[in-house]
Amino acid sequence: VVLIEQSLGLPSFRPTLKVPIIVPLLGTIGCFFVMFIINSTVSLIALAIVITFYAALLKKVLIKTKGDVRSGLFTAIADWATKISNDLSPSKEARAWQPELLIPVEFPKEIKGAYRLIYALTYPRGSIKVLGMLLGGEEERLRKYLPELTNSFKKAKISSSYTLVDGADFGKTVSISMQALETAFFKPNTIFLKLDEKKEGLQDKYLPIINETKKRNWGLVLLATFESVGLGIEKTINVWLDVIPEDWETKLDLGNNDLAILTSLIIRKNWNARLNIIKTVRADSSLEKEEIIKELNNMRILTRMPKDTQIHILERTPSMWSMAPSADLNILELPDKEDLDLNRLQEIPNKLRTACLFTLDSNIENALV
């Protein structure tokens, strides 16, 4: 039976260039049909054997990594599937959201320091695209380091790729790259930046990117570390929520908190960590503490946060940072100001004495669905 199937079925695997497609197709279908009519049990076993062999061959070929006829075929199939699905769903679905990061890097150390976090953010389903910015100075190191980095991500089963871009202006180059990537089938949806106080012209380089992400509906995460503490023992995550729209439950809209909640959930899963929700309340708020806790509990369930998540309520005062429960990572929304001062942003991790992740929603992700 295996013999029949191979001689009849496999021709349909050839790129259908000149042979009319109906011939191998009919052959395959007819063959399967006859197989199952004659003896269904044996056919199923035969099929299983063929698939096993195929999987074994695949494993072997993977080690070689040199292309062959088969991989050309795979490329073509994936290409076709993508185009179909692209036609079916022109816009990305909120349900299928996963972090697809675009990481502009000027110095290798920026991404080295963030490696653990990027991994936690994208494993197992996200993807990483690194833009190596050739602004002079560290060109050679980038050229050497980025292929290594991409390989180590690939070994960790995270799909990643990199490119080297030369452009004189950091903000402009990233912005053009974002616009160009809009045409890609699987376009990245989130920019990842590392805040580094010592970076020259930080404000001029990052602020245009932040404004561009707002304009183009991309998400943004900004990592600011505290001295050399890194991510500590990777066991506790604080999620800070400030303003939540009053009618979030009916409109299914959490304001600018979706990305913060989603990233915290993804990182929690990878670290197997505990979550704290910290809700800050303004002095003029009319709501009772009880009500807020009830609402947050409701939200915790709808966003599918684990049961052992703790809820803390803090009053919004300059001293609130020191009242927060200690954690290995704080996730906050990026202050929504036109003239955000990035150097002042660094004060928050300094006060909290832990790394902070600032998020900015793209309006596409939704933590409630």
Add this chain to the structure above:
Amino acid sequence: VVLIEQSLGLPSFRPTLKVPIIVPLLGTIGCFFVMFIINSTVSLIALAIVITFYAALLKKVLIKTKGDVRSGLFTAIADWATKISNDLSPSKEARAWQPELLIPVEFPKEIKGAYRLIYALTYPRGSIKVLGMLLGGEEERLRKYLPELTNSFKKAKISSSYTLVDGADFGKTVSISMQALETAFFKPNTIFLKLDEKKEGLQDKYLPIINETKKRNWGLVLLATFESVGLGIEKTINVWLDVIPEDWETKLDLGNNDLAILTSLIIRKNWNARLNIIKTVRADSSLEKEEIIKELNNMRILTRMPKDTQIHILERTPSMWSMAPSADLNILELPDKEDLDLNRLQEIPNKLRTACLFTLDSNIENALV
């Protein structure tokens, strides 16, 4: 049977977020197994019915174009398939080559005039990405025209997308976009440019792109039309070959002629046109005419050109253009000069009195495999 299958099999269609994946998987496999053991013929018919229903539903949903649960699923599947295939074959295979065009456009008329040719180049398997360059002047028109264009390509079943890029420098912006798109899973592989004598700063705008494509191993096609003749009756195509490496048969390398031959084959198929091969011979060539024809015939077979392809041999003199058989489109390789004068290039279509397509290989495409 359909009932069993639906109640047991369909759970595996859910995004496998919290449910252990093995449960629905085992259910599905077990169910199929039992189905075929009980009665294989009826099972096959039942399967066919389910698939038919599914296809019918799909058609209906397509008209709505609004996303639903199903399309989120499709996106996720396509995403997954792409990442797998990307891991399997890191580099694009020459066998699976198809024209994936990147088209920088400054004025809508540039792409309007080339619509028929772009269609012939990409139907049915290629893809089109349009970069609308916001250099001022025609911004509003581009904003209105590009969505229309993308839609009409999509209706013609060609996958296409567009983006609007603002950057002050044409060449630089295209070059950054190319570099950024290197990170995409299905990156475009060929730049499409329209030569327009009246365009301001043509040389400054296009020459950096041409040099960049050479440096980055992309292909390039450059369309130059003759007055308002367009593509005539779309029935005859001339392919001009100049230098072919002597050992092309053993090295499977046709020099810079691969893209010219491949594009001519694709366009011929879409137009159902006749091909002419025109080989130009230099005066100092030692080969006999007979030998050249024999070799070209050999090449014709290996590149799978149709049997009615005619072979012409012309001596390379300034008057050779007038000796060429008349055609609706001439495909030539782009002269390989560092300081190519794009305005002088326009002289060739003027002499031939038909549209010309100049090609530049990326070294990835191969007409012989």
